[in-house]
Amino acid sequence: MDIRRLVSFSRTVHEQATAHREAGGASGREGVPWHALDGEAALERLGSSRDGLDGDDAARRLDEEGPNELADEEGVSPLSLLVSQFTGPLILLLFVAAGLSLAVGLLPGREPGYTDAALILLILFGNGLFGFVQDYRAEQALAALREMATPEATVRRGGSIRAVPATEVVPGDVVVLEAGDAVPADARILTAADCRADESTLTGESVPVDKAAEAVDADAALADRRSVLHAGTTVVRGRAEAVVVATAMDTELGAIADQLGQARQRETPFEIEVDRLGRRIGVGIVALILLIAAVQLFLTATDPVVVLLVAVTLAVAAVPEGLPAVVTLTLALGSRTLMERNALVRNLAVVESLGAVDYIVTDKTGTLTENRMTVTRAWLPNDRTVELGGGSAPAVTASASENGGASAAADSEAATATKPDPDPDSDPALAALLSCGARCNDTKELDGGDHRGDPTEVALVSAAADVGLDGSRDPNDRLREVPFTSERKRMSVVVDEFDAPGDGPVALVKGAPEEIVARCDRVLVDGAIEPLTDERRERVEATVTAFADDALRVLGFAYAPGADLDADDETLESGLVFLGLQGMTDPAREGVAEAVADCLDAGVRVTMATGDTPRTARAIAREVGIDADSVVTGTEVAAMDDEELGRVVEETNVFARVAPEHKVRILRALQDAGYTVAMTGDGVNDAPALGNADVGIAMGDRGTQVAQGASDVVLRDDNFVTIRDAIAEGRGIFDNIRKFVNYLLSANAGEVLVVFLGTLLGAALFPGTFASESALVITPVALLWLNLVTDGFPALALGADPKSDDVMHRPPRPRDEGVLDRRTMASILGIGVALTATGLGVFFYALDRSGDLVVAQTVLFTFLVTAELVRTQSVRLRYRLSPLSNPWLLGAVGLSLALHLVLLYTPVADLFGVVPLGLTEWGWVAGAFVPFLAANLCLVWLNDRLFAP
Numbered sequence: 004m005d006i007r008r009l010v011s012f013s014r015t016v017h018e019q020a021t022a023h024r025e026a027g028g029a030s031g032r033e034g035v036p037w038h039a040l041d042g043e044a045a046l047e048r049l050g051s052s053r054d055g056l057d058g059d060d061a062a063r064r065l066d067e068e069g070p071n072e073l074a075d076e077e078g079v080s081p082l083s084l085l086v087s088q089f090t091g092p093l094i095l096l097l098f099v100a101a102g103l104s105l106a107v108g109l110l111p112g113r114e115p116g117y118t119d120a121a122l123i124l125l126i127l128f129g130n131g132l133f134g135f136v137q138d139y140r141a142e143q144a145l146a147a148l149r150e151m152a153t154p155e156a157t158v159r160r161g162g163s164i165r166a167v168p169a170t171e172v173v174p175g176d177v178v179v180l181e182a183g184d185a186v187p188a189d190a191r192i193l194t195a196a197d198c199r200a201d202e203s204t205l206t207g208e209s210v211p212v213d214k215a216a217e218a219v220d221a222d223a224a225l226a227d228r229r230s231v232l233h234a235g236t237t238v239v240r241g242r243a244e245a246v247v248v249a250t251a252m253d254t255e256l257g258a259i260a261d262q263l264g265q266a267r268q269r270e271t272p273f274e275i276e277v278d279r280l281g282r283r284i285g286v287g288i289v290a291l292i293l294l295i296a297a298v299q300l301f302l303t304a305t306d307p308v309v310v311l312l313v314a315v316t317l318a319v320a321a322v323p324e325g326l327p328a329v330v331t332l333t334l335a336l337g338s339r340t341l342m343e344r345n346a347l348v349r350n351l352a353v354v355e356s357l358g359a360v361d362y363i364v365t366d367k368t369g370t371l372t373e374n375r376m377t378v379t380r381a382w383l384p385n386d387r388t389v390e391l392g393g394g395s396a397p398a399v400t401a402s403a404s405e406n407g408g409a410s411a412a413a414d415s416e417a418a419t420a421t422k423p424d425p426d427p428d429s430d431p432a433l434a435a436l437l438s439c440g441a442r443c444n445d446t447k448e449l450d451g452g453d454h455r456g457d458p459t460e461v462a463l464v465s466a467a468a469d470v471g472l473d474g475s476r477d478p479n480d481r482l483r484e485v486p487f488t489s490e491r492k493r494m495s496v497v498v499d500e501f502d503a504p505g506d507g508p509v510a511l512v513k514g515a516p517e518e519i520v521a522r523c524d525r526v527l528v529d530g531a532i533e534p535l536t537d538e539r540r541e542r543v544e545a546t547v548t549a550f551a552d553d554a555l556r557v558l559g560f561a562y563a564p565g566a567d568l569d570a571d572d573e574t575l576e577s578g579l580v581f582l583g584l585q586g587m588t589d590p591a592r593e594g595v596a597e598a599v600a601d602c603l604d605a606g607v608r609v610t611m612a613t614g615d616t617p618r619t620a621r622a623i624a625r626e627v628g629i630d631a632d633s634v635v636t637g638t639e640v641a642a643m644d645d646e647e648l649g650r651v652v653e654e655t656n657v658f659a660r661v662a663p664e665h666k667v668r669i670l671r672a673l674q675d676a677g678y679t680v681a682m683t684g685d686g687v688n689d690a691p692a693l694g695n696a697d698v699g700i701a702m703g704d705r706g707t708q709v710a711q712g713a714s715d716v717v718l719r720d721d722n723f724v725t726i727r728d729a730i731a732e733g734r735g736i737f738d739n740i741r742k743f744v745n746y747l748l749s750a751n752a753g754e755v756l757v758v759f760l761g762t763l764l765g766a767a768l769f770p771g772t773f774a775s776e777s778a779l780v781i782t783p784v785a786l787l788w789l790n791l792v793t794d795g796f797p798a799l800a801l802g803a804d805p806k807s808d809d810v811m812h813r814p815p816r817p818r819d820e821g822v823l824d825r826r827t828m829a830s831i832l833g834i835g836v837a838l839t840a841t842g843l844g845v846f847f848y849a850l851d852r853s854g855d856l857v858v859a860q861t862v863l864f865t866f867l868v869t870a871e872l873v874r875t876q877s878v879r880l881r882y883r884l885s886p887l888s889n890p891w892l893l894g895a896v897g898l899s900l901a902l903h904l905v906l907l908y909t910p911v912a913d914l915f916g917v918v919p920l921g922l923t924e925w926g927w928v929a930g931a932f933v934p935f936l937a938a939n940l941c942l943v944w945l946n947d948r949l950f951a952p
Contacts, residue, residue, distance in 0.1 A: 357733025505564020
């Protein structure tokens with residue numbers, strides 16, 4: 004299946020990466036904490052300088068290190084894929100049945116069973132071709148890992164700047180990066196100016212990370228290594244020069260591919276069950292044939308030719324020839340249904356596994372949230388909190404208390420009223436606050452009205468535009484700019500005029516609230532400038548704390564009328580008038596809370612594992628309905644042994660600041676505890692966990708190709724609701740699989756017992772008739788027709804049964820509960836016995852009354868056909884489905900009955916060794932049918948009481 008191909012590829016990656024390191028490819032750089040070294044020390048260790056490498060040195064290093072690209076997979080042979088489709092236990096059993104049919108021709112005076120063998124092999128080929136096409140298509144997705152490399156990089160070599168293919172970047176190169184550039188390799192920053200990088204696909208952090216040249220602690224988590232830029236991420240603001248410290252498989256991105264290579268190869272629960280079922284059937288057939296052969300040879304002295312003929316008949320009767328094809332086609336139908344619900348299934352067997360999922364480990368960014376920073380709340384100095392709904396009319400909350408402090412923020416939750424979209428006349432204070440954010444901004448407007456730039460600044464522009472203010476920024480009205488830096492934590496621009504009290508030019512300032520408030524001595528309250536008292540400062544601090552507790556990123560805004568264009572930066576940004584605060588977040592996706600609630604109702608636990616901070620993770624978890632009383636960080640996970648982690652994962656639903664290896668450990672701990680785990684995600688950092696999960700679910704819209712390549716299911720709409728729907732479909736599909744397995748095996752059990760007991764009883768009751776080599780209660784070719792045609796169509800139609808009403812109101816089935824549970828086994832045995840008793844009864848009655856073995860065989864054949872067609876409805880009674888709820892099943896039953904009548908009343912009957920039946924013979928069939936139907940109803944009633952949940 005697809006995941007096996009992915010694991011095979013990833014192991015190739017792992018082996019090549021290991022060989023690269025063993026060959027000295029890392030040049031002694033393995034394990035160096037580059038983020039903790041200063042820039043000069045990094046250059047010295049790499050044998051480079053700020054002018055970069057010269058051309059000869061770069062060429063030599065390229066020969067030593069190899070190209071800067073992820074290790075590739077050797078081509079997968081289509082022939083090997085095709086051969087792999089014919090190696091399962093049931094497939095091998097069908098080969099044995101076909102071989103036995105042909106082996107009869109080796110006996111004296113016998114002809115090979117070409118018809119039997121041809122029909123079996125035809126089913127084998129069709130099933131194998133279907134699986135081959137599915138797997139071969141999946142191979143194309145594995146090229147995603149190769150597409151992560153950037154096509155071109157700007158480097159400084161010999162003191163001059165030049166563009167080179169990204170694959171030729173080597174350790175020691177000095178790369179020059181600006182806003183919009185993709186980072187070609189892991190690199191230690193030498194210089195940076197207002198540099199921020201989007202690392203969401205690597206770390207899960209939704210907010211761009213400030214980057215600077217200063218070293219950080221050696222034990223800093225990946226998301227906190229501010230002095231290093233990583234391959235596969237993007238610079239969204241500012242510029243930087245950095246020395247390359249790792250390329251290709253030595254990068255953090257390469258380490259993720261390496262971890263995929265170490266992923267445990269896991270079969271889906273259904274694949275395990277089908278393999279186990281095939282082995283059981285195989286062992287049972289061999290044991291039964293040996294038993295019957297021994298009885299016939301040593302107790303009844305039956306001729307060896309007859310013994311072999313009975314063995315062939317038993318093999319054909321026992322092997323459910325249609326089962327592999329029906330399973331595959333049913334899974335394909337389920338896959339198509341999920342496609343209609345926006346879930347693309349890359350591995351057919353995992354369709355059923357969705358129904359067994361009892362644990363979902365989900366990423367936050369882009370999965371539970373929109374991966375889009377949005378201003379959701381503003382606070383004005385008159386102690387008003389305005390809820391900005393991302394495009395909807397803002398709600399205004401006015402404090403019920405004027406005491407300030409934390410109580411003001413708390414009281415503001417109580418009094419909420421909807422207010423029309425503000426304009427400069429109706430709400431000038433809010434308009435000034437939002438306008439300041441939109442104009443003190445470096446975003447660029449694209450064609451169509453969208454904006455490009457730092458997500459935080461895009462959110463500020465959008466917030467102004469959503470309430471009717473002009474969200475665009477005219478670069479020509481900017482008289483002066485003081486850019487943002489991580490040290491200053493603020494940005495300023497000077498414009499000609501600003502719609503607030505005071506003369507121009509006006510300095511507009513935004514930044515960290517504590518930095519802004521510290522430079523303010525006045526405040527704008529209801530259109531008037533008033534002193535910024537200590538009490539008002541305390542209110543601002545309390546509001547910032549309240550916003551932060553709700554996982555909002557908070558910025559402060561201020562302005563200075565009558566700004567001096569020639570003043571120094573410090574003077575320009577002093578004596579400011581405070582305008583207020585804006586809080587923004589990556590909001591939860593619409594419908595996620597309801598989907599999480601539905602999953603919990605269905606017994607499926609939901610756990611968040613994100614690279615974001617504990618405070619943000621807790622807030623989002625609570626918003627979508629995930630229990631967040633306990634939050635465990637990735638650092639804490641790393642410090643735990645497996646036993647302790649096994650206890651923690653049972654009690655914790657939120658994990659924050661987790662790295663890829665932490666997600667894999669969390670998954671393995673859950674799997675070792677017996678859970679069937681689905682992992683959702685969209686970033687490069689999610690790929691190892693997706694590859695290890697029982698069901699890997701990637702986002703199709705926002706998801707990276709690496710994540711999609713590692714997954715079993717891709718959600719085309721990135722909607723968590725689709726996961727809920729997919730689990731419901733998976734449960735319904737498993738019910739259908741259990742139905743037709745019950746149906747097929749109960750029919751086969753009855754047929755085997757009919758052949759076994761009929762042969763023994765026939766020899767005892769009618770020794771003259773059964774002395775012939777051809778004296779069987781039913782012929783092999785008739786059984787083959789019964790299994791492949793009469794049983795096959797209804798079984799396939801059972802796979803299209805609708806879901807039962809309670810499918811999402813039951814707990815998940817236990818991980819170790821297979822298709823053949825106790826109730827199903829009891830049903831198979833009970834129906835097999837009932838079918839045998841009534842079938843042999845009518846056979847011997849017909850033989851006694853007619854004296855013609857062929858007539859008796861035809862009566863038994865017809866009875867088995869009609870009885871098994873009625874069985875299609877009794878097998879559905881467990882699920883309380885109406886007989887009319889599946890028109891496909893009604894059509895299949897009608898088609899099978901029509902085909903049987905064609906067989907009886909056309910010259911085709913001669914090929915199958917049967918004869919047309921008259922009314923008398925049909926009366927015998929109907930007489931046997933009554934007790935069989937009664938036995939079915941009694942068995943359903945008994946099973947309901949013995950195996951009630």
